[in-house]
Amino acid sequence: MSKKSYRQAINEALRLEMRRDPRVIIMGEDVAGGQGGSSGVVDAWGGVLGVTKGLYTEFGPERVLDTPITEASYIGAAAGAAATGLRPVAELMFVDFVGCCLDQIMNQAAKFRYMFGGKARTPLVIRAMFGAGFNAAAQHSQALYPLFTHIPGLKVVVPSSPYEAKGLLIEAIRDDDPVIFLEHKVMYDDEEDVPDESYTIPFGEANLTREGDDVTIVAFGRMVKLANEAADKLERQGISCTVIDPRTTSPLDRDTILDCVADTGRLVIVDESSPRCNMAADVSALVAEEAFDALKAPIRRVIPPHTPVPFASVLEALYLPDAAKIEAAVKAVMNHKVTEAA
Amino acid sequence: MNASITPITMPKFGLAMTEGKLAGWMVRPGATVRAGDDLADIETSKITNAYESPAAGVLRRQVAQEGEMLAVGALIGVLADADTSDADIDAFIAQFNAEFSAGAAEEADDTPPEPRVMDVKGRSLRVLDIGHGEGDPIVLIHGFGGDIGNWLFNHAALAAGRRVIAFDLPGHGGSTKDVGPGSLEFFSSVVVDLLDTLGIERAHLVAHSLGGAVALATVKNAPSRVASLALLAPAGLGPDINMAFIDGFITADRQKTLIPALSYLVHDKGLIGRKMADDVLRYKRLDGAADALRHVAAANFTDGRQTDNLRPVLETAPPTLIIWGKDDEILPSSHAADLPDAITVEILPDTGHMPQMERSEAVNTKIRAFLSH
Numbered sequence: 020m021s022k023k024s025y026r027q028a029i030n031e032a033l034r035l036e037m038r039r040d041p042r043v044i045i046m047g048e049d050v051a052g053g054q055g056g057s058s059g060v061v062d063a064w065g066g067v068l069g070v071t072k073g074l075y076t077e078f079g080p081e082r083v084l085d086t087p088i089t090e091a092s093y094i095g096a097a098a099g100a101a102a103t104g105l106r107p108v109a110e111l112m113f114v115d116f117v118g119c120c121l122d123q124i125m126n127q128a129a130k131f132r133y134m135f136g137g138k139a140r141t142p143l144v145i146r147a148m149f150g151a152g153f154n155a156a157a158q159h160s161q162a163l164y165p166l167f168t169h170i171p172g173l174k175v176v177v178p179s180s181p182y183e184a185k186g187l188l189i190e191a192i193r194d195d196d197p198v199i200f201l202e203h204k205v206m207y208d209d210e211e212d213v214p215d216e217s218y219t220i221p222f223g224e225a226n227l228t229r230e231g232d233d234v235t236i237v238a239f240g241r242m243v244k245l246a247n248e249a250a251d252k253l254e255r256q257g258i259s260c261t262v263i264d265p266r267t268t269s270p271l272d273r274d275t276i277l278d279c280v281a282d283t284g285r286l287v288i289v290d291e292s293s294p295r296c297n298m299a300a301d302v303s304a305l306v307a308e309e310a311f312d313a314l315k316a317p318i319r320r321v322i323p324p325h326t327p328v329p330f331a332s333v334l335e336a337l338y339l340p341d342a343a344k345i346e347a348a349v350k351a352v353m354n355h356k357v358t359e360a361a
Numbered sequence: 362m363n364a365s366i367t368p369i370t371m372p373k374f375g376l377a378m379t380e381g382k383l384a385g386w387m388v389r390p391g392a393t394v395r396a397g398d399d400l401a402d403i404e405t406s407k408i409t410n411a412y413e414s415p416a417a418g419v420l421r422r423q424v425a426q427e428g429e430m431l432a433v434g435a436l437i438g439v440l441a442d443a444d445t446s447d448a449d450i451d452a453f454i455a456q457f458n459a460e461f462s463a464g465a466a467e468e469a470d471d472t473p474p475e476p477r478v479m480d481v482k483g484r485s486l487r488v489l490d491i492g493h494g495e496g497d498p499i500v501l502i503h504g505f506g507g508d509i510g511n512w513l514f515n516h517a518a519l520a521a522g523r524r525v526i527a528f529d530l531p532g533h534g535g536s537t538k539d540v541g542p543g544s545l546e547f548f549s550s551v552v553v554d555l556l557d558t559l560g561i562e563r564a565h566l567v568a569h570s571l572g573g574a575v576a577l578a579t580v581k582n583a584p585s586r587v588a589s590l591a592l593l594a595p596a597g598l599g600p601d602i603n604m605a606f607i608d609g610f611i612t613a614d615r616q617k618t619l620i621p622a623l624s625y626l627v628h629d630k631g632l633i634g635r636k637m638a639d640d641v642l643r644y645k646r647l648d649g650a651a652d653a654l655r656h657v658a659a660a661n662f663t664d665g666r667q668t669d670n671l672r673p674v675l676e677t678a679p680p681t682l683i684i685w686g687k688d689d690e691i692l693p694s695s696h697a698a699d700l701p702d703a704i705t706v707e708i709l710p711d712t713g714h715m716p717q718m719e720r721s722e723a724v725n726t727k728i729r730a731f732l733s734h
């Protein structure tokens with residue numbers, strides 16, 4: 020066990036699964052890093068963020084496939100390869116590029132099992148980075164997990180730390196259904212203790228990063244870290260929070276969310292994706308329908324405005340949820356007074 | 362500087378601890394405390410523990426805020442007489458912090474000893490080997506589902522003037538998940554292999570629970586390699602075993618289901634926190650860990666009873682100390698009855714199945730006294 024970054028944890032998960040199972044292959048733009056460039060350097064970078072570094076040299080060109088810049092072709096090829104016996108991990112680089120290959124994901128990979136009467140398996144993983152906070156502007160900053168969550172037949176993972184990322188990616192690679200694995204680009208250098216061995220974290224099982232009595236905070240991906248920062252601060256002010264990291268948006272661990280809301284009676288949801296039809300809306304509906312009587316205050320959502328992600332750093336900061344906004348939302352639900360009907 | 366001032370610093374609960382979180386103050390500023398009173402709850406990555414006041418006095422300052430994470434040795438509070446002036450206390454805090462940050466920079470490479478994964482006759486075992494001194498080394502053997510972390514509060518204390526080796530049994534912690542037949546015979550052969558690999562002729566075995574039965578089996582199979590036995594709530598001395606714990610430990614896959622199982626381990630249920638459960642879950646998620654546990658349970662607890670009776674071993678065993686928690690809910694302390702007279706039996710009140718954690722001071726003292734004879 021040693022401290023590893025989010026980037027290293029993902030790299031290690033890929034490496035261990037490629038060693039364990041020869042059917043696991045990697046495809047994507049620049050995953051071999053610099054391959055084909057004029058410098059002639061092999062594996063110079065290992066992808067734009069260095070996540071696949073060293074895999075090309077260990078596993079060679081037959082298992083680490085650098086693809087042309089054409090998402091429709093290689094995501095389609097990966098879906099086909101999965102349906103015919105391989106276990107591809109295709110990298111979409113920025114999740115924003117899904118616009119170029121949505122049919123291959125939504126109408127092909129996600130539908131195979133259902134439309135072939137359960138006789139087809141599609142053990143495909145699509146990795147992509149998501150999220151704002153990097154000044155990467157509107158076409159490279161979106162948090163599109165609600166889009167995938169909307170599609171039956173896909174599993175959707177939003178790991179919140181290096182430990183989580185490694186165990187959830189190994190689980191994704193061993194899963195027989197298409198899995199969308201979304202890495203927050205601001206977290207690649209975050210570090211924590213990560214075991215050297217292989218391990219798996221099951222899907223649909225939320226992690227409670229802390230337990231408290233007053234307010235339940237449900238947060239996704241990088242927002243888990245911010246929720247814990249806010250909860251640390253609130254604890255010093257005498258407000259104790261439960262923080263739920265659902266880990267996967269599909270399947271969603273409804274039971275844990277409902278149990279915690281039953282205990283605390285107050286709910287704040289932190290979601291950095293665009294606010295209409297996002298996870299905050301989805302979880303709000305769940306709790307309003309199933310746990311209405313437990314609520315002592317209206318549900319609060321800490322969400323961005325319904326606009327593209329701004330490029331200017333001051334506007335991007337204004338756009339994103341942060342610990343201060345979460346803290347304010349928790350205080351708002353704590354201070355809620357029930358008004359008597361006239 | 363005023364002699365009545367006592368610094369309260371972040372304690373070091375065991376070897377690996379480098380920092381701790383002040384989870385909560387239990388004494389308000391201005392309150393008078395006696396030595397041994399609980400001052401604060403300190404949360405480490407393993408466990409939450411009460412920090413007892415090292416001296417009597419008035420808690421004049423809470424330097425650390427609740428929730429604050431601080432390095433071991435950092436100032437968290439100040440104890441002094443009621444008549445010490447505030448100016449003296451401020452001066453003390455300023456000087457302490459200046460010296461502490463200077464010292465911290467000097468000791469920057471004073472990292473805690475890290476366990477290493479080593480090859481032991483073809484098997485990879487995680488081993489933490491510390492301490493030097495005359496006399497036979499100690500080998501610590503944990504129980505079912507345990508690992509070297511079970512000795513967090515004992516390893517360093519026992520290693521004063523002596524070499525002490527903790528390791529993860531096969532199937533456990535960071536060791537290979539291949540448990541062979543999973544039997545006591547097998548595990549005792551691994552203990553002997555470890556002694557061979559480390560070049561140790563003879564060792565004192567300090568062993569807990571199923572590890573206690575492994576130690577007894579080692580005496581049976583290789584008597585010349587065992588200098589003495591200190592057994593904590595050992596298996597092998599009676600048929601009973603709480604299968605609700607064993608089954609719960611194996612099947613639980615989330616904190617909510619694991620915490621009730623872990624609660625059987627201790628008398629003070631408040632000791633079982635989410636962090637401890639999370640550590641166990643992290644181990645159980647490793648490839649092969651769950652299968653290894655099932656295998657070991659099937660080999661040793663067939664039909665809900667302990668498979669092996671090792672009482673006969675104690676007739677001719679080397680010097681033996683047995684420590685048991687009176688309120689053990691896994692293996693009853695009644696298993697310590699009717700043993701040969703030569704064996705020292707200590708039953709600790711208000712203590713569950715983990716005396717080395719729940720009564721670490723008492724256990725360390727008793728083992729040291731036992732070994733010094």
